[in-house]
Amino acid sequence: MQLYRSPIVQLLKRSAKLLCQERGLRIPGGMACSRFEYVKSFEQGDDVLQNVWIVIRLDGKGFHKFSKVHDFDKPNDANALNLMNIAAVAVMEEFRDIILAYGQSDEYSFVFRKETNVFNRRASKLLSYVTSLFTSSYVYNWMHCMSKKTLLYPPCFDGRIVLYPSDQNLRDYLSWRQADVHINNLYNTAFWNLVLKSGLTNQEAETELRGTFSADKNELLFTKFGINYNNLPAMFRKGTILLRKRVKIENSLNRQLIVDLHNDMIRDKFWKDHTELLGKYKPGDYVCELENISTVLKHQIDKLNTNEKQENIECCS
Known part of the structure; x- marks a missing residue:
């Protein structure tokens, strides 16, 4: 009986595949099984250049x-x-x-x-x-x-x-x-x-x-x-620059957030102060006082506090 099992199984698989193609169905594993799939060949590649x-x-x-x-x-x-x-x-x-x-x-x-x-x-x-x-x-x-x-x-x-x-x-x-x-x-x-x-x-x-x-x-x-x-x-006058920094606010916060700055990017000083941008990328520190938090930073901190409260509620329930 073992001699016939493998050919029979293969025949059944081929029959199922043909049936899928005919009816435009999907076969197990998520692979498309349709005679219409050829239309994907019309898609054009649009990968951008490397190292730019x-x-x-x-x-x-x-x-x-x-x-x-x-x-x-x-x-x-x-x-x-x-x-x-x-x-x-x-x-x-x-x-x-x-x-x-x-x-x-x-x-x-x-x-x-x-x-x-x-x-x-x-x-x-x-x-x-x-x-x-x-x-x-x-x-x-x-x-x-x-x-x-x-x-x-x-x-x-x-x-x-x-x-x-x-x-x-x-x-x-x-x-x-x-x-x-x-x-x-x-x-x-x-x-x-x-x-x-x-x-x-x-x-x-x-x-x-x-x-x-x-x-x-x-x-x-x-x-x-x-x-x-x-x-x-x-x-x-100068627009807004957003950078990732390790934000430190007195004793209340020490975590990576996105900081808004309004500095001059035209001069060299900005790029010397933020060497991570063009070098090995590792966000630097940003220290500010609680009363001087910007609208952008406050929005992120409020969202963090809301998420943490929600997580605590879910853990307790």
Whole structure:
């Protein structure tokens, strides 16, 4: 009887496979068993190059209208900016290979370390995951940051992937984005003060600022409105840098979190202070006092405390 058992079993297996193919079913083990599976051959590979910095930059789609409809403060809305920062933190918490994120206005850039192998470096996977997670986190945290304003319609962000082969290329990219903050924010600060405080129309304010240089705008702000531009919050003037650090707060906390900084990335000092970014990646220490915790750090600490309470409740129940 043993002589016939093996051929019979093999015959039964082949029959079952043919039946699966005919009916478009799946066979045990999760393998597809369908005559339609050939369509997978149309998928194109989109792996990014090895050993390059991967930067994903997201931009708000139609955010001029979005900010107007939702009555954002002009020229800068601190709550709206912190909402962007908190959404970016959610992305960094999901992807440990993001070593730095930089945001300003309605955009955010995420820098993946050169050696990352997330999603086997597939561009479409990386881009779609980061964009969708950032957008959903923005909506999810809206009431936390913008509690006095109702979200009237869903925001939309587009994204792109850019590859930078050298450390200097990466530094120049981040310097470009930070220089953009200064140019735009100085103009917007002058523009909205002319509109809101001097009563000019948008067109009249544009006309007055046309052809002016940075020094002219600084002079206008100081002489007309008593504003020293350099004394405005650094988040408005320099944007927000997110880094992983070992956060130490007096005797109450000592753990790795994501810290928001508003430093100058164009000069060498920033890169000397944070050598882990371009060298062997090991987050450094960040010490702060309890009363000086930022909105971004407080959000993470509150979430940790909530999770720990929930875990204690589950353990006791």
